[in-house]
Amino acid sequence: MRVKILDHPLVSHKVTVLRDRETPSPQFRQLVDELVTLLAYEATRNIRVEPKTVRTPVTETEGVVMARPRPLVVPILRAGLGMLEGMTRLIPTAEVGFLGMARHEETLDIVTYAERLPDDLTGRQVYVLDPMLATGGTLIESIKFLRERGADHITCLCILAAPEGMKALSEGVEGMKNVDLFLAAQDERLNEKAYIVPGLGDAGDRLYGLAD
Ligand SMILES: O=P(O)(O)OC[C@H]1O[C@H](OP(=O)(O)OP(=O)(O)O)[C@H](O)[C@@H]1O
């Protein structure tokens, strides 16, 4: 598994504001949207293109366009939904599939409660969106799911990750070729409730939770 952590002062600035418990939901959503654009710029370097000839007003020239089959973007509900618009703004022609997964607060077991994906993903490049990689259980489960359908190359975009989850993920996908992970920041550890430290709390609640 290839891991890339963005190293950019603008990213660090946005992550810091995102962490701040005083940052309200509307600003939190805006920051997630901005961060995913920056992450997506790096994470889509591997996007497949094919040659295309175009006629400019001046002459004919060789360029490239995105290859077929189109890439598939998969936000992991609920928190991953906050990353979808930023991603599709960059790749408007991508197809979007959905996976709804939640980890049980105490057992940390992953429950897959929704799935809307093409049956056959043979040869497809897939971009998985989930802001938090904590124990890694959710991402491992989703990658296995996508692999079983034939996905060819899976790139995960996360905002924060704990080292424990990164290790579990790399062991969990060992032997699987073509799995990449892009992060805005790597955090210190997990706490006793498997929350990321220092983290940003519960991403789903901060994006979509009811205001106090
Ligand atoms: O690496 P893990 O230990 O599996 O934890 C990470 C998962 O936890 C969060 O989702 P959550 O289960 O809270 O669901 P939500 O998005 O509906 O809040 C987060 O968005 C990840 O999907």
Ligand SMILES: O=c1cc[nH]c(=O)[nH]1
């Ligand atoms: O810190 C964490 C861990 C899992 N899910 C979250 O939303 N935050």
Ligand SMILES: [Mg+2]
């Ligand atoms: Mg949650």
